[in-house]
Amino acid sequence: MNKKIQLLSILFLGVSQFAFSQIKEEKLVLNKKREPEVKKIEKKKTSVETIKNYPPEEKSQNPVKYTITDVPAVSDFKTSTIQGEDVAPKFDGTAQNNYVQFGMGNYGKILLDGNVSKVLDNKIEVGADVHLLSTSGLKKDYDWKSKQTSASFGAFLNSYGEKGKFNLNAEYGLNNYNYYGIYALEPAADVDLKQKVNQFKVNGYYDFYSNEILNDVRVKSSFLKDHFDAQENQVSILANLSKHAVELGKSGINLNADLGVGLEAVKTDFEIGNKNSSNFFNTNLAPKVTFRKGESYLMLGSLFSFLNAKNSNIQMEQMKNNKTYWFPQAEFQVAAAKEFKFYGGVDGGLKLNTYGDLLQANPYALSDQYLKPTETKYHFYVGLRGDIDETLKYDFSAGFGKMKDIMFFKANNLFDNNYTLNRSAYDFANTFSAVYDDGNVSDIKGSIQYFPLENLIIDGEVRFTKYSLKNYDNIYNVPLVNASIGAKYTMLDKKLLLGFKGIFASDRTTNSYAIEGVGSPNMIFQSTENTNDKVGGYADLNLSAEYKIHKNFSIFALGNNLLSSKYQTYKGYKVLGAQILGGVKITF
Template sequence: MRLHKTIYTTTLFFFAAGFYTLKAQEVKPPEKTVSEEIEVIRPYKPVLAEAFKLRRSPDLDNLKTYRARFNYALLDRKLELNSDIQKLQAQQLADERAIELINNYVKGGVGSLGTLLAEGYVNIGKDEALQAGAFFRHFGQQGKLNKQNENRQQLSVFGRSIGDKANLSGRLNYERHGLFFYGIDETRPTLNPNPERQVLNFFELEGEVVNKYNSDENAFSYAAKVNAYMFNDKYDAKEQTITLTGYLNKRINNFNLGLAASTELGNSKDLNTKVSNNVLRLNPYIKLQANGVKITAGLNFVQEFGTTSTTRFFPAVTADFTLIPDFLQVFGEVKGDVNRNTLKSFTDENPFLNSNIAIKNSIEKLSISAGIKGNGGPGFGYKARFYSKKITDMPLFVNNYTNFNKFDVIYDFGNMKLLGLEGEISVQVSDDLKWTGKLNIEDYKPASEQHSYFKPQLRVSSNFLFNFNKKLTFNANVAIQDDSKAKIYTANPMVGGIYTMVYSPAIENVVNLKGFVDLGLGADYKINKQFSAFVKTTNILNTNYSKYLYYRVNGISVFGGLSYSF
């Protein structure tokens, strides 16, 4: 191969040299041309370079071995054959800054109509296992009528302890209500020139023990409570009552077997009256709760003893069905009971009570109710209920014949029938806007009386809250009530100090009390972390309405003040 390359290179060289020579000779032809012929003859002797043979196979004897250097780090670890999915360990966050809780406050305010407000609340702190505190409130106002003065005081001390197996709680409460019998008859304004004063005192002591919730499907639960109170007024009325309540329940899978029992022991006495009306209740039941269904079937055994003795049995059945979880529930109830009437319950409803009130229990023979409830979405809740009641000896207030500005209690003897419709709605657009409303429509069909006195057929209440910003908050409330009826006597209905107990159109008249609308507005302004200011206006429409005959409520009033939190 090298020989061929050498021959080719030499030949090309000679051709190139010859061509260059010829080209050079053609540049300037000689002036005189000479023609000659030269012939050269010699033998051709090729020269070949010495050939070298390439070896096809490598020489294995001359190879050098390459040895790399490695550094090993052996770990002594046990081979795990667990193929389960390992739980991811969440990264621990930094501790949040503890929220500084403000548990205590004091509030004070003054305003028109001699309004004076003083309020305070103290608590021991944020210990979840032990809570104790106290509350005090004073509120007083003076209207434009003669001795239209009223004031209320409340002092309450409470405590609660959460143990490993049970929770203990207790409460000591005192309430005082001072007022005057300032009622005035517009047609005879001189009948009550010097209204009498009344003071109602109420002392209460309560203790309760409840076992902690147990998720065991066969758990046993219990609760017990004791409540005792004493009530008296400025005159000779006195009342003492002690109530013992117990509850036992055994859970067996989806069923509950239980017993609720209570005993109310008490007596009421005045200058000329003394009544002991005690009630014992036993309510055994069985309850089914599973898959959106709650059904409780039981029996309510009631024993009255004391001045009168009677044994009664009533049904106690409730049912609750969830049709659409969190949106729609249907519920119903069939029950009966004995309603124990007391001086305390009467004065809570109407504080202008006369002396020597007749105390008698009312019998709720049959009460049927059914309705729907649920949520229509975030921030929207509703409840609608229809009910029918049959009540024997329903208590009613009537103006006394001799002292027109004091009220006696009579009873609608027989079976009074009541049909009612109740609706509630709650709307919370956001944390800054809330509205609630309640509606009651009731139709009374008295047993022996002409009307159910001071029982309006329509009642509406509503509350509105709006947070304008983090400092300023507005609130509003409205109360609407339909007309009601009152009875006045044209002759003395009492014989030997006792009411004739029958409807007597010849000696009584019916008076209509107009309905009313009571609107109130308020605002709160947070000055800083500790101080806040508030203002409140009541009866903005300045309506001179009456809830009870001859007793006009105060007109428009405005009061405000400061509160301090610590």
């Protein structure tokens, strides 16, 4: 098997004809470019001054447009361990916003994806998008249903005024799937394993062209409901106040001053199990100042959080918690040259864990969760990044942090021990619940982008993350190492785009259960927990190709999980094997 992986990897990298993957969902991203972003790997945000390249005159002549971020799900029905990226293929610099594409493949896969937008005479851009992905699942592996359908429908509006730009977008998302990961029992083929999640989002954003006083304002809201009547409402408001580019005498040092003010409220209610209910209201203040000279800078700041939390369920009365948090915020960069920039800093913060976030990480999470925030008391990091002749970009860093209430997923046992298979969809030891522990985290990460030819882009990322917990021996369902490598290659006068993406993860520890009937005759189920089970690592290799027959018409093909490894993302949840999808794309 190892030789097979090595030979295929060398072959794929050698021809450089690759991008990827099965499409999961799509998101509207303001100012998102279709062409690769050269500075993509410089992800660390600071209060360093940024020059906003959209004065009103230029905006009216060349308005910024929405594109769709199509998220590949690698080979899973609903990925949870692989983060999304723009789906390939897309032709750099020639792609159009208005398009529709349709594809079909094995495993009953159907893809429909489209986007349309128009700029009106009054500098207002309106648009809409739709995305649908359906698969019939692993019929040969499971007698019960494992099919899934995910869809999203969105509309957006951009308005460009004299002082700033305004964006409003709304999106409805549907994910209809099954808790198919049953490993400890043998249920009937017609067992009901259905779960369905509906989510509606409305977001607004106003960005001033200058960085004077009020920089930008963002408002986000989300309304979620699932098949088991769980409901979650969330709203957040963030305003950034700033005064940038204040010259300090003749020293050549500029001062940037920023103040972030944020409010976030989340209310979640569950209707099964313990019927957990939570209500969070969090206020953030983030003052910071940045001293900058050339590419070198020093940022000093703080983050203050004021949390009001309420939790209750059928086993306990409402618990209230009011607490004030302080977190350090600092970062420096010493730029010896554009090729070598040494940086480091410390940060921290409070993250509200919501049911919507849990489902994004693990769609098989039980519809009854005890929610509490995760506190990063501090996280120190140092790194080196640079740009070598605009051909090679790199960013390597290492960090260490102390955290409280680290959230991860633990497999659930049976909820009903009676000897019967006539039970709820989530009661086959096939769901997961959030658990929390305090501890330390060490991380090493690196990313690189290489542009050896004008028509060839190669990129790679690797991340090592090690947790040391207070109560648990191991953190469950978190790999020690994640890595990816990809390439895009255009040829035939940019009519043909080829791509490759390889995604790799190391082994993960999880808990699991062995279940047997006991009694005479069997009257109840008895479970034995294994707290050191393993979910194997994987190598998932993906190819893609698109050929532009006409400027408005092209054909494409995607090959996913070409090693045909039905690895598991969570215990019991096998992914699809080798998949081939082909289709057509029309732009207009």
